[in-house]
Amino acid sequence: MSVTLRSELVAAVREKTALLILGTGVTLSATRSHELASWTGLIRHGVARIQDLRPTVPKRLLQDIERLLRDPTADNLIVAAERVTALLKEIPGGQFDKWLRDTVGKLKLQDTSLLQSIRDLKAPICTTNYDTVLDDYLDLSPITWRDGAQLQVALRGESKAIAHLHGVWSQPESVVFGYGSYGDAIHHGYSQALVRALSALHTVIFIGMGEGIKDPNFAGITKWLKSALPDNTSPPVVLLTESEVKRSYDDFTARGVLPLSYGVSHDDLAPYLGDIAREASSSKPGEPRSLTWEEVCGYLGRLFNRLYRDYQPDIVVAMSGPGNFAPAYCMKHDTNDTPVVCAVTFPSRMPKSISEQQFLTAAGAAGWIHQRTSRWDIYLPNVINYLPLGTKILLFDDRVVTGEAQRRMALLLTSKGFEVKRAALIIHPQVEHEMDYYELALEGEYYFPWGGKLGRSVR
Template identity: 35%
Template sequence: MIIDKVPHVLREMIRNKQACLVLGAGVSIASSNNHPTSSWKGLLKNGISHCKTYGTPPLNEDASGKLLEILELNDIDNWLAIATLIERKLKYPNNPEWNSWLYESVGSIKVKNYNLLESIISLELPILTTNYDNLFSDKSLSYPKKSITWKDRSSALHFKQNPLDYIFHLHGSFVQADSVVLGISSYEHLINSEFIQYIQRSLSLSYGFIFIGYGAGFDDPNFSALIRFLSSYGTLSPNQKHFVLVKEGDQFYFNNLPNIYPVVYGEKHEDLPVFLRTLPFSIERFIYRSKRKHAEHIKSNETFKDMAYCPDMVFIESGTAQLKDKGKIEIRKPIAMGRFPVTVEEWNIFVHERGYHYRKFTIDNRRIKLPITGISYYDAIDYTNWLSEITGYKYRLPSENEWEYAALAGNDGNFWWGEDPNVINANFRDSKLGELTNVDTYPANKFNLQDFFGNCWEWTDDNYSSNRAETEFTEKPYQTNNNSESQRSNEHILKGGCFYYSSDFMKASSRIHLERESIFNSVGFRVVREVHAILKSDDFYYILSISSPFAIDFEMNKEMKPTLSYFNMSESQLWNIKIDKNNLATISHYKTKKTLCYSEDPQDYSTLKMSETLNDVKQRSKYSIKKILGGYMIVSSRFNKVVDLEGARKENIPDLIMFEPHGNFNQGWHFIPVKF
């Protein structure tokens, strides 16, 4: 069973954007796959070696050997003393080796695993770091950051005005070598910088700090130095709570820190990215992540992302279309369609995240907005399975009918703009470009979707059959009749044409077919996410009040009436939430299977009770789950009343009653998932 143990105040800090992240060496170690100079010990070892040849004066063999022995003692003061020595020898007047060493050592650290960095970015909080590398400026990230240091006179102002655009290097960046604070003596320059004024006046008043990547404390001497530094200037105010994220067993190293509380993210370092992703989405991701997943909360043609990793998706209502060469097609369920074909940038995140190996053509990773091509059907399926795994929602390739319906966007004919091709709306042979173009180059159709026609072929999830009727839409659009020719085929349908094919192949009804293993530099794909199912029937939830430590509970010995009890994670508080075709929720008890509903007396809408079956109560048991700040309201579909706490601040255990939906926190609930 998975239980959420994150302090409520930490979640509130993140939701209210009152937190600032402070990143240590552990982030660089994980993201570079343990590059030799990403840790402090590794960097100092490299520095000792460099000083043997280039120091002023050079270190002799005996001295360097003794320093390496001292380094292995893992003593913070000794490490800082060695750092000071390296800095002095390589910064000696007229010695250019300081810059060269930083570029050779720190500058060689590159992103090998994007998982942790993307998880940090997804929190959408200001970022400070004591690291010297430039990993967050990697162009393959979903939101690369600009690096600024305390040496930039205007840096504090830029960071204050647009904090999400930057990463503030507290101890400098290797790109700006004179900003790097390695030894103890360098702190004198830091204290007198404009940065300290910003720390004093802004951060200490506005934010609580969340320290990430500082391990057991002694792994990064910058941590202890930073804590002493901030404490001496009153920045770690008792009016703010601060947290350090640690793995199981390391929390004891932080018990004596001033006003800093350890929070365990898991048993191993690999648990940290997943933990970070749950912090801002601990509520939203379980019903419909951040307001966009439920048809009730999404407008048609609205663009959304499930996570920072994911492609832009557009919600499309069900409907019909008339193809000129095919006839009528019907989409019976709403879907979310990828706004663009999957891009080089999005594909690279998947490849780095999974260490994915595939047969590929040469990819220009600088042109990250091109559609990814050279992708087999199996590669595309692996990508959709990965999206499904990290988001909890079903991603797949579109069926042929879904692709055609989305491409035409309500138009009956060959293209969304009319009957005839033109180079204004698509990249094909007549465009005479002779190469792929960025996915956002051409105009969007009425569904706010782009790049369907020309540019690159797109895989569908339909097997090929010469008989088009065999690939008509079903409840599972990517499956066909069991005895059909397509079931025996190893070929799938591709749509849309490409940059070097004629316009005849671009028509919405046109199709080609390739074997699943095939790869071509003109073949890519886009994704679909299913939206008709909100919760699986085997998901169970604790329903917790936002404003108090209470959970919706059901006690059999109190006349079938649900009461609130203190949150103790007992099975009597577990609930199953099912969604009907009208997107209304039925909330039933995990053990008794009884349903949360109104009193049988329709006039007595101020109380709730438990009912044996849905048929007894009809719409009195149906609720819509409305998004509010910080959580959800559970609103009756019949009376427009809200499941709420009565007397939440009183000493007595309150009852459940119904209130008008004012949207305050007393009426807000968290849905905490439990899986067995």
């Protein structure tokens, strides 16, 4: 993993000079690898539709397409896609348009983790995909190469739109499916709009292009970039897994693109982009930030991926009742049924209420673990006492401000022979160095959907 390239990406995002170009890997992630999100899957479906609508189609034509798919290079996929397009358009009744609607037009969002990370980069977005899964999630309008002046505005991030470089399913006349170069399908004004936008933005980041060498869209864009911006001092960067970098480094650099590893598996991409977004964003106090349910769910899905990539706890301890939502929702992604237990937390104040006194008496009799901080009295369920030595415990809260409560509890549990790590959805920057897992470091005020200031009081 190149430290230099990564720092340049952080700077580009911070300085708002980055342009994201998203490939099929993004839609594959969002739809949990739906076959129609890939070129080969889409072409095979097109072949099946042709056979259904035109049973007299010469077998040799379909056999030629199948032969091309068995060796899915960019050139072969281009030829196969062109043949599918031509055959569908020959059938009366607008069958190519209907096929787009019934395939990419019906892809549904299944996983928001990567899309949330892309959203947090706050950079203008282009995509080579024909679907609108990302557009719908971000509530952005699709702009295509046919939209003229609007395209440049979208590429500069000055409108609520996503630029679909090869068209969008809802505008079939815009779909460029199978052309090997921009010159075959895109007018001169389009190229000029890209040149002006890229000259201002500088840094192009390819995301979801892991199979870029085999992706006709990627091949076309990189060829165009190399010819349109030959003296670009900030060459495009493509984000890949470690194995993809090792396997295809020379092929990518030959295209004028610098590969950068984001991790071992595709699951590492969302956390990697989330880290870049976090480092690029300011943590200074400003206007209060209100997080939506959609944002929170995306953050927690991403946090789960990071947790289970690195740690995989045996038990999760929610630090309080009010803070229980974050760990409970985060663990809904868990397929291992990792237990989540909740601490009971009271303010360290006197006098105690009658109900609190009754609970403290019962908790003490049952052997609950008690930890006192300057502000809180925390009680952990006594099941902790019966866990075997070495049990991996994750202390998890919705937010950590001073870190005292988690810090003291971690020391107490470590002294009992457990392995302990700490997590939170949001932390104050002053405790960043001591937290193992978190999503946002915010210094100012923020509001969860279930609470007010700092996620708790009424706004």
